[in-house]
Amino acid sequence: MIVAQQKPVSEIAQMISDCKKVLFLGCAGCVTVCLAGGEKETDVLASAIRIKRTLESNPLEATTFTCTRQCDPEYIVGIDNLVKDVDAIVSLACGVGVQYLAERFKDKWVVPALDTKFIGGSVVHGLWEEKCGLCGECILHRTGGICPIIRCSKSILNGPCGGSQHGKCEVDKDVDCAWQLIYDRMRALGKLDKLMEIQPIKDWSKSRDGGPRKAIREDVMIDE
Amino acid sequence: MPEFEPKIVAFCCRYCAYTAADLAGSMRLQYSPNIRVVEMPCSGTIEHGLILSTFEKGVDGVYIAGCNLGDCHFLKGNVRAIKRVAAVKKILDEIGLGGERLEFFHVPASEGTKFAQVANEMTERIRQLGPSPLNKNAAGNAQKEGGQTA
Numbered sequence: 490m491i492v493a494q495q496k497p498v499s500e501i502a503q504m505i506s507d508c509k510k511v512l513f514l515g516c517a518g519c520v521t522v523c524l525a526g527g528e529k530e531t532d533v534l535a536s537a538i539r540i541k542r543t544l545e546s547n548p549l550e551a552t553t554f555t556c557t558r559q560c561d562p563e564y565i566v567g568i569d570n571l572v573k574d575v576d577a578i579v580s581l582a583c584g585v586g587v588q589y590l591a592e593r594f595k596d597k598w599v600v601p602a603l604d605t606k607f608i609g610g611s612v613v614h615g616l617w618e619e620k621c622g623l624c625g626e627c628i629l630h631r632t633g634g635i636c637p638i639i640r641c642s643k644s645i646l647n648g649p650c651g652g653s654q655h656g657k658c659e660v661d662k663d664v665d666c667a668w669q670l671i672y673d674r675m676r677a678l679g680k681l682d683k684l685m686e687i688q689p690i691k692d693w694s695k696s697r698d699g700g701p702r703k704a705i706r707e708d709v710m711i712d713e
Numbered sequence: 714m715p716e717f718e719p720k721i722v723a724f725c726c727r728y729c730a731y732t733a734a735d736l737a738g739s740m741r742l743q744y745s746p747n748i749r750v751v752e753m754p755c756s757g758t759i760e761h762g763l764i765l766s767t768f769e770k771g772v773d774g775v776y777i778a779g780c781n782l783g784d785c786h787f788l789k790g791n792v793r794a795i796k797r798v799a800a801v802k803k804i805l806d807e808i809g810l811g812g813e814r815l816e817f818f819h820v821p822a823s824e825g826t827k828f829a830q831v832a833n834e835m836t837e838r839i840r841q842l843g844p845s846p847l848n849k850n851a852a853g854n855a856q857k858e859g860g861q862t863a
């Protein structure tokens with residue numbers, strides 16, 4: 490999932506300080522699962538900013554709603570009537586949702602309540618960890634299911650580097666050396682020979698180096 | 714001017730503080746009439762949003778009363794409530810209402826006196842703090858709404 494975290498309340502309040510009527514829009518997708526922008530978080534944020542504004546004698550009319558997803562146009566067409574009268578939309582989705590809203594509601598001030606952090610998963614309730622660097626051409630089959638792009642601090646493809654110490658990465662003693670993990674797992678699987686195979690240079694144009702990316706499946710596209 | 718009488722909502726776990734309130738009654742203990750008790754299935758059912766919306770309605774103080782550590786009927790509900798209260802205190806500080814208007818107390822079912830003591834202690838604390846700026850019925854705030862500064 491996409492993992493995001495809420496910005497400080499005061500920072501969000503500042504973005505809408507001159508607005509009188511605001512829609513706080515949550516997203517029932519990834520940000521609900523990572524407890525950053527679901528229905529509960531949306532209500533809490535709206536409530537907090539409403540109180541703050543009342544205390545500042547600058548009352549705010551805040552409404553809340555949570556879309557199924559903000560990253561699919563189908564789910565934001567339905568909120569037209571909620572958006573009509575507001576001065577701004579505070580989106581509690583990832584950066585994708587914020588942009589979809591800004592595209593659809595051209596005359597509205599749309600601001601992000603979250604910092605979109607990474608693609609990852611939960612370790613325990615309340616803790617999330619980055620796991621994929623979205624490189625565009627997955628190589629996990631060559632690295633024992635451990636991603637060196639994002640879990641190795643240097644994203645090297647032929648580690649470990651000289652900074653690997655007792656299984657930990659030189660950047661932080663609490664960070665596991667991804668290449669140590671890869672080596673250990675490949676050895677346990679009896680597949681160390683796979684690590685010896687010479688690999689072609691990674692094509693970074695499939696990652697961000699190639700500019701903004703698109704994914705297409707023509708067979709499911711609906712012709713008008 | 715009459716002394717400010719705060720309105721305080723006490724979210725009380727059914728298995729401890731709520732039972733302790735009954736006991737306090739049976740013991741004919743006097744305690745602050747300022748508190749309004751809301752029975753909860755467990756202190757751990759308290760949510761950030763519920764605390765904030767209670768303050769939005771204009772109450773001057775809120776507390777959550779749960780079992781002693783290790784005694785929760787649902788094992789860890791009270792531990793979770795304590796963490797949530799700490800998180801909401803931070804929000805209250807950040808938005809300027811003040812985290813000291815919110816508290817968590819341990820009130821075992823067998824301690825009617827502790828229930829009364831907590832009710833009195835919280836009432837005294839909130840009385841010292843004065844009315845919540847969101848309490849429209851408090852004398853000072855009514856004046857402020859009329860354009861005067863306190």
Ligand code: SF4
Nearest residue numbers: 621622624627628636
């Ligand atoms: S190799 Fe690329 S696609 Fe696969 S997990 Fe790592 S960054 Fe993600």
Ligand code: SF4
Nearest residue numbers: 641648650658666667
């Ligand atoms: S120590 Fe390991 S994880 Fe850290 S940079 Fe070197 S190879 Fe990558």
